[in-house]
Amino acid sequence: MxxxxxxxxxxxxxxxxxxxxxxxxxxxxxxxxxxxxxxxxxxxxxxxxxxxxxxxxxxxxxxxxxxxxxxxxxxxxxxxxxxxxxxxxxxxxxxxxxxxxxxxxxxxxxxxxxxxxxxxxxxxxxxxxxxxxxxxxxxxxxxxxxxxxxxxxxxxxxxxxxxxxxxxxDVTAMLWAKLVINCAWNAVSAITQQPYGALMAVGGMREVVTAVVRECQRVAQASAVTLPDDIERATLTIADSMAGQRSSTAQDLARARPSEIEHLNGFIVRQAKVHGIETPINHTLLVLVRALEQGAPSCGHSLP
Missing domain, CATH: 3.40.50.720 (NAD(P)-binding Rossmann-like Domain)
Structure with a gap:
């Protein structure tokens, strides 16, 4: 073909x-x-x-x-x-x-x-x-x-x-489940430039990741999307299964390229506003990555 x-x-x-x-x-x-x-x-x-x-x-x-x-x-x-x-x-x-x-x-x-x-x-x-x-x-x-x-x-x-x-x-639910995992890990990996395993070893990181997941769960529920019952556990286990990996967002920032943060945590923040839901952790991560992108020497969009 x-x-x-x-x-x-x-x-x-x-x-x-x-x-x-x-x-x-x-x-x-x-x-x-x-x-x-x-x-x-x-x-x-x-x-x-x-x-x-x-x-x-x-x-x-x-x-x-x-x-x-x-x-x-x-x-x-x-x-x-x-x-x-x-x-x-x-x-x-x-x-x-x-x-x-x-x-x-x-x-x-x-x-x-x-x-x-x-x-x-x-x-x-x-x-x-x-x-x-x-x-x-x-x-x-x-x-x-x-x-x-x-x-x-x-x-x-x-x-x-x-x-x-x-x-x-139900591909929509699967896309949302992956989105939740990305929201929980991509930004923190990008901000710190650390792999997932090292991040989980930081005191309080489990609570941050869990807080992101729970905000996403509330937005998903308001959007009539049913996430897997084990989404929190699945998100946390990324620190073990992909311990040595940094997120794609971290790689983008390291190369001074625009990331997909507006379509990850940014998407959750926008959907939350539609439903009148507060998502302070997702909002904070979004703004911090935006700040890092603006400070990069060259973050213009390029194709493809």
Missing amino acids: QIAIMGAGAVGCYYGALLARAGHSITLIGRSAHVEAISRSGLILETTAGCETFDVMASQNVAALKDAELVLFCVKSSDTETAGALMAPMLAGSAVVLSLQNGVDNAERLSAIVRREVIPVVVYAAVTMAGPGHVRHHGRGELALGASPMSESLVPLFQQANIGASFAE
Whole structure:
């Protein structure tokens, strides 16, 4: 299958590599440094088993996805509308679009731009870019696809590429559950530039994380979203299962890039206001990350 990755960052490169290994034709749309490295030396996937290199197409030009049958949309949430507008006129009429993004409303926002169904996908993968064209896998890698006539046919495609994929009956609840975990950890990791395990060793951190989760639970309930009963426990166990990892927000700030904080804690704060709910911890984390972004030497948005 002809598959394009719109936004060839860590997530896009990881799944692009696995799909290339399975024999699919992959085109990555990304920043110049990644495109140049991939065009020169191939896409490098590093796992605990070692490094593999894949011969894939890479381009900075969105027109490169014009023949794609499947598009994995992996840009940052803050760039959804801009990237979607660039992509829309290039899409083949029959192309299927999946949103593999953080946050809960990207598929809906993107659908309004490209004027077709966009399938929301929950991503459970710990991956980072080790360098241009070099993606490093730290753990997991499952996907949960939202309801769509196409989802049931796409699940086997991912599974045949050794990607743990499933059909999600309630993808909204799953997206919210991931959002809660991100709200609890991403900002504190970004502010301190510390990994999750080290943060949990700090006196009082458990209480901070728990307070964030409980604020999110109140907002979810007011938004008619049912979170898993064990969401608090699941959030706290991240400190063990991903002890050595820093959040994507921490990585963004370290590289002086804009983060997705407005679509994480910021989303909770905005939804809370709609329902007249106070979320002081989420609000504080949001403002602190905003302050750090404004103090960074270069935080202009870039695509994809």
